[in-house]
Structure formats: structure tokens, C-alpha cells
Amino acid sequence: MDALSVVTQLRDLASEPQNRAVIVQDEGCLPGLVLFLDHQSHDVLLATLQTLRYLAELSPNILTMKNELGMMVSLESLTERKDLPLDITALAQEVFDILRAPANPVSRTPESQRRKKxxxxxxxxxxxxxxxxxxxxxxxxxxxxxxxxxxxxxxxxxxxxxxxxxxxxxxxxxxxxxxxxxxxxxxxxxxxxxxxxxxxNEAGDEVFVPLNPSGVEVQQNSAIPDYLPEEEDSPEREVDRAISRTTAKSDSNGTWLSSAASFLSKTFYW
The missing domain is CATH 3.30.70.100 (Alpha-Beta Plaits)
Incomplete structure (x- = not known):
């Protein structure tokens, strides 16, 4: 089990809206994600920011995330670094702005909510x-x-x-x-x-332009690793709603989250 495996799979879990509250409420996941913001690997940084962006989609999570020790400082530090790819600094700035925004917007119309989703x-x-x-x-x-x-x-x-x-x-x-x-x-x-x-086009009308995908090399961020194996000694925490993920849905998702949290705790808390 390594940092990239954990964070990419947390990102997959966070991509499902029903999982976002559980991840933020878990006592090990959010602190671990904050520490990943200081990781040397660009792949780990990008996956961590993508996970945080997903979690911030749930409005009740924002205050908890903002108040997490080191969260805002680490995000701001990433936005100021000149040695990082644009996709990382841009996403760090976006997450920082979301967490820094006022907790109670002036108005939320149905149309604005649809756009947000x-x-x-x-x-x-x-x-x-x-x-x-x-x-x-x-x-x-x-x-x-x-x-x-x-x-x-x-x-x-x-x-x-x-x-x-x-x-x-x-x-x-x-x-x-x-x-x-x-x-x-x-x-x-x-x-x-x-x-x-x-x-x-010149007349202002929209037209479709064919794109030729053949022979074009696509540089990938990283291959999504296999899901983490269950650990017999991993403590399972009771959660108030089910954890699900986009693949391997027949596995024990609650056990997987416990396994990830256990890894974070063993790695960063001593």
C-alpha cells in the first residue's frame, strides 16, 4: 500500500456524492489528505487536489475542510509554487477559493444550483x-x-x-x-x-470540426491502481451511510475505507 494507491482510491470514492460526508467525517482521511498536499510526487498532489475538489462539492463539508489543521496554508503554498505543472496550481487555487468563500452565499436559485451540479x-x-x-x-x-x-x-x-x-x-x-x-x-x-x-464560423454559427484521434499519444497522469486489499487487523469504524465506489462494488467498501484510514494513521501519526 502506498500514497498514490490510497489517494487515487479515495478520489474514486469521493467521486460518488453519497460518500463525501463519510470521508470528511472519518478521523483519519482528511488529515492524511492535508499531509499529502506536501508530497513530492506530482501524481499524488494532483489526485489529492481532485479528491478535495470532489469533497468540497458537498456544502456541509466546506467548513470542516477549511478548519482542518494545515489545509488552507498547504493549499495557498501550492498556488505560489513555480515548480509545479499548471494543472496542479490551478486546481489548488480553485479548492482554496471554494473553501475561503463565505459559508452563506447571498442567494441560490434553482438555475444556479443546476449549474453548480x-x-x-x-x-x-x-x-x-x-x-x-x-x-x-x-x-x-x-x-x-x-x-x-x-x-x-x-x-x-x-x-x-x-x-x-x-x-x-x-x-x-x-x-x-x-x-x-x-x-x-x-x-x-x-x-x-x-x-x-x-x-x-465566420457567420457566428456553431459547427462541428472532426478530430482525428488516431496516432495521437496521450500523456496520462497515472494508471489507476488496483483497489486496496482488506487487512485483517484494520479497525472498522461504523458509519452512518454506505461507502460505494465506481468499480468492484461487491467488495466491502466500509472495510476498504478503514484500511485506507489505517494506512494514513500508521504513516503520519507516531
Whole structure:
């Protein structure tokens, strides 16, 4: 069991909305994630920030996360580092801004709530990034959306993305040096989805531009490792709702979370 294995799987758990409260309430997971923000591995840093971004989607989590010892200091430190890739510093800034925002917004209209739910790692502050709008053939359900999310998450250089399910579109914010064809190649690798770029012509009308994914090398953040084995000596904590994850759903999810928390405790608390 290593840091990357733990944090990538916590990220997978956090991607399921019903798990986010449980993860934040666990006494070992959140402190461990804060300590991972000081990790030397860029892959660990990115996966940790993605996990925190997921957890911050649940509004009641924000105050707990903000008050966690070292959280805001570590996030701010990441935003100021010049030796990190743009996708890491941009996401660190986004998570920092979310946690720093007022706890009680002035108003929340149904439309704004719908927009919020459709966003994923959305960030518009970086000047060294570009936005690409894709029309994704086959984007017909939440299952296909999850498949597309997993594909985009693996592409190194993807900073954020948001879906418009009704129009089968995905707006992706990427590093300026990342070819758009890399996105099409990653999406085509799902075998059930394909992507075209949406642009405006001289008349201002939207048109679809075919993207050729063949022969395009996609740089990946990291391969998602196998799920952690259960440990016989891992203490199991009772939780008020079930933990679930996107794959291997027949395994004992509560035991897995205990295993991860046990790893964090043994690694960072002595």
C-alpha cells in the first residue's frame, strides 16, 4: 500500500456524492489528505487536489475542510509554487477559493444550483490555459458521463471540465500546449464515445470540426491502481451511510475505507 494507491482510491470514492460526508467525517482521511498536499510526487498532489475538489462539492463539508489543521496554508503554498505543472496550481487555487468563500452565499436559485451540479473541477483563472468545447457522441446517460470523466481525468494537462448533458457537450479547460486531438483520443479509447470540436464560423454559427484521434499519444497522469486489499487487523469504524465506489462494488467498501484510514494513521501519526 502506498500514497498514490490510497489517494487515487479515495478520489474514486469521493467521486460518488453519497460518500463525501463519510470521508470528511472519518478521523483519519482528511488529515492524511492535508499531509499529502506536501508530497513530492506530482501524481499524488494532483489526485489529492481532485479528491478535495470532489469533497468540497458537498456544502456541509466546506467548513470542516477549511478548519482542518494545515489545509488552507498547504493549499495557498501550492498556488505560489513555480515548480509545479499548471494543472496542479490551478486546481489548488480553485479548492482554496471554494473553501475561503463565505459559508452563506447571498442567494441560490434553482438555475444556479443546476449549474453548480454540472461542474467538475471548473476553473477560469488561468491565463496559460485554453477552453475547448466538445460534442460527444454517445453521451446519453450518467454511465457514459462517468466513463468520459474517467477518460479525461487520465489525460495529463486537463485542468477542469463541465458537462452539458442535454446537448451532449463537454467544455474542457486544458493547458495551452495540449493538442485537442489528445482529448478525442482519450474519449475514443472508451470504445463507446467519440468527440468532435464545437467552434463558431465566420457567420457566428456553431459547427462541428472532426478530430482525428488516431496516432495521437496521450500523456496520462497515472494508471489507476488496483483497489486496496482488506487487512485483517484494520479497525472498522461504523458509519452512518454506505461507502460505494465506481468499480468492484461487491467488495466491502466500509472495510476498504478503514484500511485506507489505517494506512494514513500508521504513516503520519507516531
Amino acid at each position: 454540472s461542474q467538475f473541477f471548473i476553473n477560469s483563472s488561468s491565463k496559460k490555459a485554453k477552453s475547448v468545447t466538445l460534442h460527444i457522441q454517445g453521451l446519453d446517460s450518467t454511465d457514459q458521463r462517468s466513463l468520459c470523466e474517467e477518460a479525461l481525468l487520465k489525460v495529463r494537462g486537463v485542468i477542469s471540465f463541465t458537462f452539458q448533458m442535454a446537448s451532449k457537450r463537454c467544455t474542457v479547460r486544458i493547458r495551452s500546449d495540449l493538442p485537442t486531438e489528445s482529448l478525442a483520443s482519450a474519449i475514443a479509447a472508451t470504445k463507446v464515445l467519440s468527440a468532435q470540436q464545437v467552434v463558431k
